[in-house]
Amino acid sequence: MLVADNRILIIAAAEHIGPLAQADGLGKVRGLHLETLDRDAPVSDMLLKSAALVFIEVDPANAASMHRVSDIRARMPGLPLVAAINGASVSLVRTLVKEGISDVVSLPFDIHEILQVALDTAARQEAATGQSSRLAPMVSVARSIGGCGATSIATQLAAYLATQDASGRGAVIADLDLQYGSVADFLGVTARGTLADLLHAEGRLDEELIASVLGRANGGLSVISAPETIMPLESVDSDQLLKVIRMLRQDFGYVVLDFPPDWTNWALSAALASDVILLVVELSVASLRQAKRRIELFRSIGVESDAIQIVVNRVEKRLFRTIDLNDVSETLGHRTLGSVALDAPLVSTAQNQGALVSDIRAKSRFCKDIEKIGDMLRTGRLAKGN
Numbered sequence: 001m002l003v004a005d006n007r008i009l010i011i012a013a014a015e016h017i018g019p020l021a022q023a024d025g026l027g028k029v030r031g032l033h034l035e036t037l038d039r040d041a042p043v044s045d046m047l048l049k050s051a052a053l054v055f056i057e058v059d060p061a062n063a064a065s066m067h068r069v070s071d072i073r074a075r076m077p078g079l080p081l082v083a084a085i086n087g088a089s090v091s092l093v094r095t096l097v098k099e100g101i102s103d104v105v106s107l108p109f110d111i112h113e114i115l116q117v118a119l120d121t122a123a124r125q126e127a128a129t130g131q132s133s134r135l136a137p138m139v140s141v142a143r144s145i146g147g148c149g150a151t152s153i154a155t156q157l158a159a160y161l162a163t164q165d166a167s168g169r170g171a172v173i174a175d176l177d178l179q180y181g182s183v184a185d186f187l188g189v190t191a192r193g194t195l196a197d198l199l200h201a202e203g204r205l206d207e208e209l210i211a212s213v214l215g216r217a218n219g220g221l222s223v224i225s226a227p228e229t230i231m232p233l234e235s236v237d238s239d240q241l242l243k244v245i246r247m248l249r250q251d252f253g254y255v256v257l258d259f260p261p262d263w264t265n266w267a268l269s270a271a272l273a274s275d276v277i278l279l280v281v282e283l284s285v286a287s288l289r290q291a292k293r294r295i296e297l298f299r300s301i302g303v304e305s306d307a308i309q310i311v312v313n314r315v316e317k318r319l320f321r322t323i324d325l326n327d328v329s330e331t332l333g334h335r336t337l338g339s340v341a342l343d344a345p346l347v348s349t350a351q352n353q354g355a356l357v358s359d360i361r362a363k364s365r366f367c368k369d370i371e372k373i374g375d376m377l378r379t380g381r382l383a384k385g386n
Helices: 014-021 063-075 090-098 111-134 150-163 183-187 195-199 207-213 238-251 265-272 285-300 325-332 344-353 365-379 381-385
Strands: 007-012 032-036 051-057 081-085 103-106 138-143 171-175 221-224 254-258 276-281 308-315 336-341
Touching: 007 014, 007 111, 014 032, 051 063, 051 111, 063 081, 103 111, 138 150, 138 265, 150 171, 150 183, 150 221, 150 254, 150 276, 150 308, 150 365, 171 183, 171 238, 183 221, 183 344, 195 207, 195 238, 207 238, 238 254, 238 265, 276 285, 285 308, 285 325, 308 325, 325 336, 336 365, 365 381
Parallel strands: 007 032, 007 051, 051 081, 081 103, 138 254, 138 276, 171 221, 171 254, 276 308, 308 336
Antiparallel strands: none
16 A cells, blocks of 8 residues: 555645644654655655655745646656645635646644545555556557448457457447448447447446447447447547547457548547557558558557558459568558458358358458457557557
């Protein structure tokens, strides 16, 4: 626990440190260090570097005192800060929260309040650490152009990842194509609800609501369907979508997002949160031209180069010769992860039946290529993200 094993630093003027040093129950807070400093005196890195939690006196009428809070936050962005104030107003608390203060205590110090805030801070840190460690790997499947087979690859890949999840939580695929989404149709899933229900939930968003909209496909794959009616792209709130995605990553072993053809701010935010952006291309001039533009877009928003993975779909394997994927890599200026064989009749048959290709012919070239790509992702970028 933070209160037992790490140093808690209290910085305040002598008039507050003196009485606190004599307070009954001071020994209940192990690792406590009291530092006497004027309320506007700068705080050195040496003093802060070994602290796990800092209580610092703040005088709202003193600009230098307020500034040192933002200065500490800039130097130590991950260090929890608690402001000690004499008579804090609501507006002041809001100001301090914007400056990065995580909590507020009153002056003069009360040892029981210090102990409670330290325990609360430790609990929040442990919860945040636990949540981040449980976040499932996430793949965003994007298309170079419409009709390149990205949804076919997304659904089959999600189904394969569901079978490979050792945690038993399976996988979920969320259809983010708000206007033309067909994930549920391809998988033969009847939606109990749609993504729109989650995007409009606001404060009602919880695990129970998510469970109520999930569709179920074979093999441990869950589905969040696209809205039943066309939904304007600009109506999506990025923060709400990211909340939905985070909850999915807490509940499932793998998360796959099937993206719309058009890129918006919320779509880019979701892609940026992914471990892998799987960009599906075809061997056509139009597809490769648009793929190159998308790669440039991803890089411009800070997506790591290794997070962008190129898959060439509908590759024909001809006698005495297979397509050289190096040609695609050179054209795009980016390494290609792999290819998926052209197996149009089989894929079309499966989708028309609302079934997975693997349910009809598990040993097909299409399925083997998907499994190979899935394995490369699981042992590569997704293993790092997990």
